[in-house]
Amino acid sequence: MKKITFTLNGESRTVAVAPHEVLLDVLRDKLGVKSPKVGCERGDCGACTILLDGKPVRSCLILAVEVEGQEITTLEGVGRDGPTPLQESFIRHNAFQCGFCAPGIVLAATALLEKNPKPTAHEVQEAISGNLCRCTGYEAIIESAVEAGRQGTARARKPAARKSANR
Amino acid sequence: MKFVGQSATRIDEREKVTGAAPYADDLDFGPNLLHAEIVESPHAHAIIKKIDVSRARKVPGVVKVVTGKDFPYTFGLYMQDRFIFARDRVRFVGEQVAAVIARDPVTAKRAARLVKVTYEPLPFVLDLKEALKEDALLVHPDLKNYGHCAWFFPVPDTNIAHWRKTRKGDIEAGFREADTVLEDTYTVPRYAHCAIEPHVIVGQCDLSGRLTLWSSSQSPHTQRHVFAAALAPLGLKHQDIRVITPYVGGGFGGKAGVSMEIIAAALALAVKGAPVKVRWTREQEFYNTYQRQGVIARIKMGVKKDGSITAIEHTLHWDAGAYVEYGANVVNAVGLSATGPYRVPNVKIDSVCVYTNLPPGGPYRGFGYSEFMFGLESHINRIAKMIGLDPVEFRRRNAIREGDTLPYGAHMNPCALVDAIDKTAAEIEWGKKEEAAAPNKVIGKGFACFWKAPAMPPNAASAAFLKFSEDGSVNISVSGMEIGQGYLTVMAQIAAEVLTVPPEKIRVETPDTDRNAYEWQTVGSHVTWGCGNAVKAAAEEARAKMIEVVHRVHGFAKEDLYLEDERVKCRAKPDFALAFKDFVINGIQTPRGNFLGGPILASGMFMPEFTSATGDPETSQGGHPNVHYTVGAAGIVLEVDKETGKMRVRKVVLAVDVGQAINPDLVKGQVVGGMLQGLATALYEDIRYSPAGKLLNPNFTDYKIPTALDLPDAIVPIIIETPQPDGPFGARGVGEHTMIPSAPIVANAIEDATGLRIKSLPLTAEKVALELRGIRYDDVKGETMGLCFMGDPQKYAFFAKSKA
Amino acid sequence: MSIACEFDYRKPKTLSKAIKLLAKRGRDARVLAGGTDLVGWLRDSLVAPDLLVDIKGFEELKGIGFKNRALVLGALATFSDVLESELVAQHFPLLREMAGMVASNGVRNRATVVGNICSAVPCCDAGPVLQVYNAVVHVRGPNGKRRVPIGQWFLGPRKTAIRPGEIVTSVTVPLPAKKAAGCFVKLKRYRGEDLAQASVAVLAFSGREYRLAFGAVAPIAVRGPRTEALLKGQKLSAGLLEEAGKLAVEEIVPITDIRSTKEYRSLMVEVMVRRALKTAAARLAGRGPAYGINVMEEDTP
Numbered sequence A: 001m002k003k004i005t006f007t008l009n010g011e012s013r014t015v016a017v018a019p020h021e022v023l024l025d026v027l028r029d030k031l032g033v034k035s036p037k038v039g040c041e042r043g044d045c046g047a048c049t050i051l052l053d054g055k056p057v058r059s060c061l062i063l064a065v066e067v068e069g070q071e072i073t074t075l076e077g078v079g080r081d082g083p084t085p086l087q088e089s090f091i092r093h094n095a096f097q098c099g100f101c102a103p104g105i106v107l108a109a110t111a112l113l114e115k116n117p118k119p120t121a122h123e124v125q126e127a128i129s130g131n132l133c134r135c136t137g138y139e140a141i142i143e144s145a146v147e148a149g150r151q152g153t154a155r156a157r158k159p160a161a162r163k164s165a166n167r
Numbered sequence B: 001m002k003f004v005g006q007s008a009t010r011i012d013e014r015e016k017v018t019g020a021a022p023y024a025d026d027l028d029f030g031p032n033l034l035h036a037e038i039v040e041s042p043h044a045h046a047i048i049k050k051i052d053v054s055r056a057r058k059v060p061g062v063v064k065v066v067t068g069k070d071f072p073y074t075f076g077l078y079m080q081d082r083f084i085f086a087r088d089r090v091r092f093v094g095e096q097v098a099a100v101i102a103r104d105p106v107t108a109k110r111a112a113r114l115v116k117v118t119y120e121p122l123p124f125v126l127d128l129k130e131a132l133k134e135d136a137l138l139v140h141p142d143l144k145n146y147g148h149c150a151w152f153f154p155v156p157d158t159n160i161a162h163w164r165k166t167r168k169g170d171i172e173a174g175f176r177e178a179d180t181v182l183e184d185t186y187t188v189p190r191y192a193h194c195a196i197e198p199h200v201i202v203g204q205c206d207l208s209g210r211l212t213l214w215s216s217s218q219s220p221h222t223q224r225h226v227f228a229a230a231l232a233p234l235g236l237k238h239q240d241i242r243v244i245t246p247y248v249g250g251g252f253g254g255k256a257g258v259s260m261e262i263i264a265a266a267l268a269l270a271v272k273g274a275p276v277k278v279r280w281t282r283e284q285e286f287y288n289t290y291q292r293q294g295v296i297a298r299i300k301m302g303v304k305k306d307g308s309i310t311a312i313e314h315t316l317h318w319d320a321g322a323y324v325e326y327g328a329n330v331v332n333a334v335g336l337s338a339t340g341p342y343r344v345p346n347v348k349i350d351s352v353c354v355y356t357n358l359p360p361g362g363p364y365r366g367f368g369y370s371e372f373m374f375g376l377e378s379h380i381n382r383i384a385k386m387i388g389l390d391p392v393e394f395r396r397r398n399a400i401r402e403g404d405t406l407p408y409g410a411h412m413n414p415c416a417l418v419d420a421i422d423k424t425a426a427e428i429e430w431g432k433k434e435e436a437a438a439p440n441k442v443i444g445k446g447f448a449c450f451w452k453a454p455a456m457p458p459n460a461a462s463a464a465f466l467k468f469s470e471d472g473s474v475n476i477s478v479s480g481m482e483i484g485q486g487y488l489t490v491m492a493q494i495a496a497e498v499l500t501v502p503p504e505k506i507r508v509e510t511p512d513t514d515r516n517a518y519e520w521q522t523v524g525s526h527v528t529w530g531c532g533n534a535v536k537a538a539a540e541e542a543r544a545k546m547i548e549v550v551h552r553v554h555g556f557a558k559e560d561l562y563l564e565d566e567r568v569k570c571r572a573k574p575d576f577a578l579a580f581k582d583f584v585i586n587g588i589q590t591p592r593g594n595f596l597g598g599p600i601l602a603s604g605m606f607m608p609e610f611t612s613a614t615g616d617p618e619t620s621q622g623g624h625p626n627v628h629y630t631v632g633a634a635g636i637v638l639e640v641d642k643e644t645g646k647m648r649v650r651k652v653v654l655a656v657d658v659g660q661a662i663n664p665d666l667v668k669g670q671v672v673g674g675m676l677q678g679l680a681t682a683l684y685e686d687i688r689y690s691p692a693g694k695l696l697n698p699n700f701t702d703y704k705i706p707t708a709l710d711l712p713d714a715i716v717p718i719i720i721e722t723p724q725p726d727g728p729f730g731a732r733g734v735g736e737h738t739m740i741p742s743a744p745i746v747a748n749a750i751e752d753a754t755g756l757r758i759k760s761l762p763l764t765a766e767k768v769a770l771e772l773r774g775i776r777y778d779d780v781k782g783e784t785m786g787l788c789f790m791g792d793p794q795k796y797a798f799f800a801k802s803k804a
Numbered sequence C: 001m002s003i004a005c006e007f008d009y010r011k012p013k014t015l016s017k018a019i020k021l022l023a024k025r026g027r028d029a030r031v032l033a034g035g036t037d038l039v040g041w042l043r044d045s046l047v048a049p050d051l052l053v054d055i056k057g058f059e060e061l062k063g064i065g066f067k068n069r070a071l072v073l074g075a076l077a078t079f080s081d082v083l084e085s086e087l088v089a090q091h092f093p094l095l096r097e098m099a100g101m102v103a104s105n106g107v108r109n110r111a112t113v114v115g116n117i118c119s120a121v122p123c124c125d126a127g128p129v130l131q132v133y134n135a136v137v138h139v140r141g142p143n144g145k146r147r148v149p150i151g152q153w154f155l156g157p158r159k160t161a162i163r164p165g166e167i168v169t170s171v172t173v174p175l176p177a178k179k180a181a182g183c184f185v186k187l188k189r190y191r192g193e194d195l196a197q198a199s200v201a202v203l204a205f206s207g208r209e210y211r212l213a214f215g216a217v218a219p220i221a222v223r224g225p226r227t228e229a230l231l232k233g234q235k236l237s238a239g240l241l242e243e244a245g246k247l248a249v250e251e252i253v254p255i256t257d258i259r260s261t262k263e264y265r266s267l268m269v270e271v272m273v274r275r276a277l278k279t280a281a282a283r284l285a286g287r288g289p290a291y292g293i294n295v296m297e298e299d300t301p
Helices: A022-030 A083-094 A102-115 A121-130 A140-151 A157-162 B013-017 B107-114 B171-177 B219-232 B261-268 B282-287 B327-337 B371-387 B391-398 B417-427 B487-499 B527-554 B663-685 B742-754 B763-772 B793-801 C013-028 C036-042 C079-084 C086-091 C093-099 C114-119 C127-130 C225-231 C240-249 C263-285
Strands: A002-006 A012-019 A049-052 A054-060 A072-075 B034-040 B045-053 B062-067 B097-100 B116-121 B162-168 B181-187 B200-205 B211-215 B241-244 B276-279 B295-304 B310-321 B346-355 B441-452 B462-468 B474-477 B506-509 B563-565 B565-569 B578-581 B601-606 B630-642 B648-656 B713-720 C008-010 C029-032 C051-054 C064-065 C070-074 C136-139 C144-149 C154-156 C167-174 C180-189 C200-205 C209-215
Touching: A012 A022, A012 B563, A049 A102, A049 B487, A054 A102, A083 A102, A083 A140, A083 B013, A102 A121, A102 A140, A102 B013, A102 B346, A121 A140, A140 B663, A140 C114, B034 B107, B034 B261, B045 B742, B062 B261, B097 B261, B162 B327, B171 B295, B171 B310, B171 B346, B181 B371, B181 B793, B200 B261, B211 B219, B211 B261, B219 B241, B219 B261, B241 C029, B261 B276, B295 B371, B310 B327, B327 B371, B371 B391, B371 B441, B371 B742, B391 B417, B391 B441, B417 B441, B417 B630, B417 B648, B417 B713, B441 B742, B462 B527, B474 B487, B487 B506, B487 B527, B527 B563, B527 B565, B527 B601, B630 B742, B648 B663, B648 B742, B663 B713, B663 B742, B742 B763, B763 C263, C013 C029, C013 C051, C013 C136, C013 C167, C064 C086, C070 C086, C070 C114, C079 C093, C086 C093, C086 C144, C093 C127, C093 C180, C093 C200, C114 C127, C114 C167, C127 C200, C127 C209, C180 C263, C200 C263, C209 C225, C209 C263, C225 C240, C240 C263
Parallel strands: A002 A072, B034 B276, B211 B241, B310 B346, B474 B506, B648 B713, C008 C051, C029 C051
Antiparallel strands: A002 A012, A049 A054, A049 A072, B034 B097, B045 B116, B062 B097, B162 B346, B181 B295, B200 B211, B200 B276, B295 B310, B441 B630, B462 B474, B462 B601, B563 B565, B565 B578, B630 B648, C064 C070, C070 C167, C136 C144, C136 C167, C180 C200, C200 C209
């Protein structure tokens, strides 16, 4: 076992892991963070998406020992003070159905909007194309993200911006 | 109406978008949680000679190793042909043979490799042609001893698990009457559901003997029932079993009934006191739950010069896999409805369920209708062309209408199929030829109709409990599943309409069989209708109770009292308005100072009392097996690159008669999602088996489901509302229907664009490109890429001769 | 599904320590960079090393630079780094076009270009593009440094010229001496993320010189020397494109596998070569579609 310390949703966490333990499992089973989902465990579906130093990655393809000293954000860390404008947009559009892909897609879209505050529909499609959804046909998801951008509510994770949400 | 018919926000959306929504795998069970790893058959068919678990048992951290000897019981929803663990023989690659239960998943996985199973491999049958031979190897020699529901008709000592025959009119006279007869074969391979959440279930049998299961399921009560039946030899009864189902990460039929869940129920009994988790990997999700069954459909159709259909003979042979406990009912449903939504005076349908040594088939969104409509709607285009009639006009002339006699003798419910056809045709500008911008591309249009009825036992029931809280908010407990379709929201909207309480003040709970009211299953697109009726009845009962107590205290005539804006009001006394929150828990104070009333509680139930499954086995005449059909039409504008075979959907339109859209936005969600799922089965989903029966692409790397880049340029939903008299506010179901016409509209559009008629799914770019160059795909696909088994319709032409 | 094999994990402080460690442990050790292939293989028990050596800490392996008229892709440069690099966008747009078609964003943020050529699967996307750029693989091992031309790098499916104990430190991509433009075409089963059924990279130079390479249609990414010779100095007429497409098919050895029949691969390579040449030539002339378009899917203006 090896002790690793990293920032999880703004808080420093230390946990003992064996080298073969996968980050996704450690987050879910040892740290109680359940929004990253187990979907395919080979990087195909995106349900396990987290932000690692701000970038969406597959937590099923990362060993927990690799993230020593890094910063991880899961969906729990995004809407901590209430849903972000992007999340509100998803809610308004009834964007998700079963919701299992939602954590990954919300994170992927959040990262996109931070980089590119007013994305086109195609840019949203490209950004979430690694996140499989079997229910919705994606249309409402794409619309939600484009609309959130259009309304200038993109800087989704900053609390100040959150208050200026266009409601 | 104030709430019904409105595009309300989903009541579960906030939970889902914030990650708060719990799925079965998200529940915590503490440090005592055990993990199971399954030892699987590497053979499609073999005798289990010996299982040596001694080495596995010795691994530190292993708690128990379980085999078929420990649970020598069968189970099944409609036919008891499936085993908790394979006993004596295995029947498909991946079948569960043993389980290792350990303290952690890694130990379980390592120890499972140490379980040594000695097999004697047997010949196996993967192909329907082989399975139906006179001297075919029998997948289930004991078929004649299996228990099954009353409407199944297995043929002992064959691989035929069920044969549904429907006969109406005089089929031979029908063909004699016809001016044109066309007969051909169509093949549809297997498909996988691919819910993003794999099956997961945790079972715990406490030391008092109470078995609780936390399950990702569409069918909590049915699971309880099947568990109780299968485990009855161990003394287990319904009262000892509790199934709790939180949110489900997608179902599509794959989480209906009981498949892998039986393993957790059994394992929990093997390690009493500790919870044990069985979580399927993506691979297992593909090969050991259910798959959509493959079908070979032989269609013979007769038409008159004026386009009227005189006769349809539809013979369908289904590759149902190693166990058909659920899949045989798919076969049954098609056997009753394989005419499609048309007026057909003379009908002969044979829908035959065939065992093979492939993974078990079962329910999948569409329940057989997607499969048979591919052939039927392709056939209709061809025969219309033969008589020189526009295919849309052909459908229009034959479209089923209210009161028409169905293939089994009952009568068609209200519907507006002609309206759906006309609106769809207008939306895709049917008849207007479109030119592609690039010289290598051509554009074609495709059209198809669809219908589907829920396939339910005649006594499938729904029930609801309803109660108020002090603030006048409402709590409803039902046992339908929120599998994404928006069921919780729809139930809230139905109750809201009766009670005048806005949906956002109504909580609808996910099921717990100990606490929630009964529901048969969330399948067949029936819960909006069936459970909606139950919720409406409960809300009406609550309304009656509220009115009763106001009447008792204030003395107003009951017929003057009504609900509005969360208040009880009185027509005779306009200034009277009693807010719900002021009396629904603690009653109403009388002038004497005492209180009358108390917590408002209500219940409601619904069972379609008019149905029966008692039709004659030889003709299916006499019963009333289906409650109603939802019908509609779909059209597509498809661009085909003649060089590459690549297709782009420029526009797709689907019109569906939902009776009453309780929530139009959710109906739109079903249209968009279902259409994309259907288009994927047409364009690229492509399951492959090795010649030894091993699934070669049990993953999203090589079984391609649509990404956000694979959307059509436009999807246009058209909602038509011809009320269903026995539906809540006139509603009928819409969940499955939206994927049914996808494959035939693509096939018909390919023909329109290129002249190429492809009679086997999928219609991949590869297949189109090869066939456009005159290369038959089935001649080149070879064995190394896996067998589709159903590729080439020519191979199965002989089925025309297998008359009943 | 958990990883069932046990191994050690080390993250040495310096590259030379890492190389020593790898040399000592030989075939029992594996290098871990992005891990997007390796972690999957560990889970599927396709590999069972005793030791993983994480090289992500080494500054000298990070990033994308330009040195001696060549682009330097450090061993830790991810496909996302390639996509975000101004340098790449300006001078190596073909590389960027390829990177945009690799997997999806969530994988590209982690997966490295060097890892892609070390995995060396036949459908590897970087292979054909590095081939036409005449890239060089830089390797360090216990016996010092080596330079392996990309043409000698791939030895077979999942087999490369790397020796036990060695690490790839970078891949350098020489700046084309003449004005050049390219086109990367990837045949996929749909628009979304997919492994290549076939891929073609074309680099066209002013003076009517062309380089071609193919992916997923031979055991390794291969160049098309005969097709290149045919095209050299020629104007790309419709007839010549036709001829080039047909000749290209003779230079590949596609097989039938789960992703495609060999017949489709062959037919499509013919089409892809035509379209890629046309697009590259148009781009060279300052016309043609912007980089990033997949000419197997989209209309080209």
